[in-house]
Amino acid sequence: MADSTAVPTRLLREHPALPVVVLCFGGLVAALTQTLLIPIQGELGLLLGTSQANAAWVITITLLAGAVAMPVAGRLADLFGKQRIIVASAALLLVASVICALSDSLAPMLVGRALQGLSMGFIPVGISLMREVTPPRLTGTGIAAM
Template sequence: MLDKTVDDAVLGRPVSDEKEPVTGAVVAVLALAGIVVALMQTLVIPIIPHLPEYLDADAGDTAWVITATLLAAAVATPTMGRLGDMFGKRRMLLISIAIMIVGSVIGALSSTLIPVVIGRTLQGLASGVIPLGISVMRDVLPKEKLAGAVATMSASLGVGGALGLPIAAALAEYADWHMLFWVSAIMGAISAVAVVIVVPESKDRAEGSFDFGGSLLLSGGLVALLLGVSKGSDWGWGETTTLVCFGVAVVLFIVWAILELRVSHPLVDLRVAVRPQVLFTNIASIVFGFAMFAASMVFPQIVQMPEAT
């Protein structure tokens, strides 16, 4: 191949770009994985009003079918990114997709609350696919192709979310609700096979150890916070149990921040996070993310309410 390239250059013929098809395939496969993960996030939204009936539980408890996924995603995004730097981004990408498939199968085979919440938690752990995919692109793609590839990967979040709602609504209308999880498992399997075939492993590795303390404190703080938010209306916002949850969350987040500032290889580099460019970008992302999830979760429930309301 090298001789052919040299001959083409010497004779004045256009030098063929052998990387172009590979580049396109890598971007397409990673974007597909991102779409699958984003689709999984919105897959159960159309059936939220029916979950108490399907799972024989009250609405406050079935809300954890959504909350558990978001909680797992919040922890998985920095955790999987760090593990990918240490042990291989493609490897952790495949592990993330495999976890999502396992969670989807658990949900597909379950009809009670606890197993479905466990399945949705495992699905949420796949959210690390997005940062891992961007990291793989940074390592294996030519620099001139990187900006467009990252933009495509980022756009997969919106595409997956947009596709998830109508697909889920159609399945919920014309098929058993368990099909939502089977579809997620099948699409996850397809994306995993595509990653194995197309995406190369990055040889770059980060030094240092994994921040287990930071991961546990972040997880605990988020669990306490979301438990108080999700159950506060049932327990009472001024009740001791609710206030204890919020208090524990505040304490854990403070301890977590102190730890992250002291360890040499933190799960989240807070010094970078408070830089104006990063801080204001993250604030804007939180605002838009809140608006997007609020719209996608509230409107489907409103339009399914009885006409009299």
């Protein structure tokens, strides 16, 4: 059976920076989901119909879930393959973002933000994959950019 991290070599020969661009875009999206609500933190309580103390959990739960997800995602990537975990994390982020976008109260927003945090496990997996598929001259730059 072929390695799940196998990438078409012709594509990489012609476009060695492609994995760097794709994974850096994922890193940008991850950073945005983590920080998007910070500027409106003062209004979250009003928007979600709850107290400011409860609304603070909207940001905290994402960071807590991300802290749990990162080592777990690394182990899952070892078991099931890096590309599968990255795709699963992207799908989870999409579902979580839809939940957050449709939330008008605290509970669904917390669920969505927790799922967004869990999807952040792709960051260490993406760095590991980048190290494997990029030429040595691009690896350091790619990891720094991600």
